[in-house]
Amino acid sequence: MACEHAKTKAPSSQQRVQVRVESLFDGVDFSEPLLWSEFEEFNEDLFDKVIALVESAMVQAKLGKNKKAIDEVVLVRV
Structure with a gap:
């Protein structure tokens, strides 16, 4: 949640x-600077899994891998 908050509050x-x-x-607070490149590196495997899931859903929906057919991706945790 702290990373998400930092991401939404920081200018791109x-x-x-x-x-x-x-x-x-x-009761000890944590505060640490984080580079975006570090954030992306830490989460690269998760990003790859999400991309694979989206590509699979696109194939199942008969969209192929035409990324222009997608306007938005919404992830829902169940």
Whole structure:
């Protein structure tokens, strides 16, 4: 949640963002700068899985892999 908050509050041109978590452990706060390149590297495997799921859904919907046929992707956690 802290990364999502940092992402939505930081301008897209900003290369570094401060991630803050209050009371992370035993009342100790956590604050750490994070580069977007680090964020992308940490989550690369997750991004790849999401892309594979979207491509699979597109094939099942008979859209092939025509990315122009998609306006928006909404992820829902169940």
